Amino acid sequence: MPKLRGFNGEDRYNFLLALVGYLGHRDSVTLDEVAEHFELEPDYIVKALKSLNEATANVGGFEEWPFYVDIDLLDEGVVSLTTAEVIDDVPRLSTRQAAAISAGLNYLASIPEFANNVDVRELLSKISAGSSRGTSEVISIAPGSIEAGAETLRQAILTNRAISCEYINRKQEKTTREIEPLRIDLTGGVWYLRGYCPVNQGVRNFLIEHMRSIAILDREISEVASKVGQIEDATYVADITDTTVTVEVAPEAYRLVSEFQTLSEPKDFGSGIIRTEIKVGHLPNIGRLIAKYGGAARVIAPPEARDIVRNYALSVLGESVDFEGREVE
Numbered sequence: 063m064p065k066l067r068g069f070n071g072e073d074r075y076n077f078l079l080a081l082v083g084y085l086g087h088r089d090s091v092t093l094d095e096v097a098e099h100f101e102l103e104p105d106y107i108v109k110a111l112k113s114l115n116e117a118t119a120n121v122g123g124f125e126e127w128p129f130y131v132d133i134d135l136l137d138e139g140v141v142s143l144t145t146a147e148v149i150d151d152v153p154r155l156s157t158r159q160a161a162a163i164s165a166g167l168n169y170l171a172s173i174p175e176f177a178n179n180v181d182v183r184e185l186l187s188k189i190s191a192g193s194s195r196g197t198s199e200v201i202s203i204a205p206g207s208i209e210a211g212a213e214t215l216r217q218a219i220l221t222n223r224a225i226s227c228e229y230i231n232r233k234q235e236k237t238t239r240e241i242e243p244l245r246i247d248l249t250g251g252v253w254y255l256r257g258y259c260p261v262n263q264g265v266r267n268f269l270i271e272h273m274r275s276i277a278i279l280d281r282e283i284s285e286v287a288s289k290v291g292q293i294e295d296a297t298y299v300a301d302i303t304d305t306t307v308t309v310e311v312a313p314e315a316y317r318l319v320s321e322f323q324t325l326s327e328p329k330d331f332g333s334g335i336i337r338t339e340i341k342v343g344h345l346p347n348i349g350r351l352i353a354k355y356g357g358a359a360r361v362i363a364p365p366e367a368r369d370i371v372r373n374y375a376l377s378v379l380g381e382s383v384d385f386e387g388r389e390v391e
Contacts, residue, residue: 074110081110082129085143093139111136114143164189211276212246215255218278219243222288225257228274232344241268242283244290258287265290304341307348308362311336315359318351337362349374 077100084099085091097104114129130144167186170176218225229239242258244265253270263286311318313334322340329337342348349370352359361367 078110078114081107082114082143085141090135090140090142093136093141096141107141108136111141111143160189211270211273212253214276214278215243215246215270219246221278222282224279224281224283225276226279227276229268230272230274232347239268240279241266242287244283244287246270258283258290260284304343305345305364305367306339307342307345307364307367308337308339309352310360310362311355312358315355318355318359342367346370353378 081096081100084096093104093107097107100107111131112133115131115133132140132142132144135142164186167182167189171179171182171186176182215225224240224242226238226240228236230236240260241255242260243255244258245256247254247256255268255270255273256265257268258264259266309318310331316336319328319336319338319340322342326339331337342351345367348361348367352361352371353374361371
């Protein structure tokens with residue numbers, strides 16, 4: 063499996079925590095060793111290490127730098143992390159934090175590929191030993207349909223295998239698909255599979271809740287899929303048949319822009335409001351999509367998109383609508 067080129071959002075923050083923990087137990091290591099350990103591209107490791115030099119902590123009213131990476135050594139391929147003594151006491155996990163971590167580890171241990179993982183068992187043991195009661199309650203988590211599907215997809219990714227499934231697209235069309243899975247993402251509380259689609263010959267994003275009868279195939283992902291580098295952050299990948307829609311969003315609806323590939327640099331209209339263009343695959347869905355943000359997002363153009371939003375709002379309010387039966391792909 064190819065090395066990842068980076069993380070997004072909370073995953074990036076969690077990775078930095080893991081990176082500091084890893085380096086804190088070592089005097090110095092090579093950049094290649096760090097990249098190999100985390101299965102990440104070396105250039106991303108370099109960016110992450112340099113960002114640590116910019117991290118500050120407020121101690122006694124003064125800013126201090128708790129971590130320092132020797133940039134000169136880093137340029138030579140050697141990683142050396144120095145930590146400052148900015149915390150006097152050993153930090154302790156609260157009962158709620160310990161319970162949350164324990165629940166996560168117990169769920170991880172329920173996944174077959176991690177069931178006998180020594181590191182997971184050791185962490186569970188340490189949390190239990192560090193509890194104020196001496197033990198940590200074991201929380202059993204049984205996966206639902208989406209979680210079960212995600213578990214199958216994780217197994218396919220770990221074994222470098224392609225999968226087949228029944229998929230319902232945004233137009234509610236059901237097809238049988240073969241996908242070469244690359245990554246699973248959680249965006250806005252929704253699980254997505256990012257995988258290479260042999261039909262479209264490119265990386266596409268699939269809603270896991272729209273996947274049925276997921277099965278791991280007896281073949282590895284193609285060489286083309288294995289060489290995919292940076293994966294587009296947007297949860298929707300535009301197609302040439304998509305419709306260009308101009309939207310204006312307030313901060314509460316910024317997620318709308320992040321979910322789609324933008325065609326222009328957002329323009330600032332003051333008070334945090336921005337305007338940009340996005341590509342929409344199935345235009346009739348635009349009404350429901352805009353309504354999710356409760357007035358924090360609105361469509362500027364084209365007119366047919368504005369009509370769809372207006373009619374959707376009227377139908378929700380129980381008023382008459384004036385659909386003209388336009389057919390838009």
